[in-house]
Amino acid sequence: MRQRVLLLLFSLAFLLWLPMLAVAEGMLPAPSGKVLLTISGDIDFPNVDGEASFDREMLMAIAPTEIRTRTPWHSDCARYEGPLFREVLAAAGVHSDRVRVRALNDYEAEIPLAELHDYDVILAMSRNGSPIQIREFGPLFVLYPFDEHPELLNESVRFRSVWHVVHIHAP
Structure with missing residues (x-):
């Protein structure tokens, strides 16, 4: 019985580890859940129809990061979690020096990749431990570490916080 439990635990750990290994090796697996994000353009690792598609599980396997900050749109300090934006782009094999980020309502903003390397910007997926719903800026929110870097509290960065x-x- 104990061997069965250990085998089951090992198998489960392997299945959870496999997608992370594939991303680390530059082989992006196909999403198994609902696609939250698609990356197109100059990329090395497409996984669905020439684009890189990510579901929630895939995104959370890429450099999960936590930021505690206030935002220009929230009065309280909150804990946000999500993958580092630059690492998501690396998982797709983006080569561009800038990217265009598009929202559900077709709003678009251009973000220079240099900025994503200067700051630990995340694609926030949860706020205070709960998934961010569409009515609350979700499912993905480009979030800068505003409290750590007050210089980010400017109009340009607010427009890029899609x-x-x-x-x-990636053009």
């Missing part, structure tokens, strides 16, 4: 993110294009 919420309801669904698509990224």
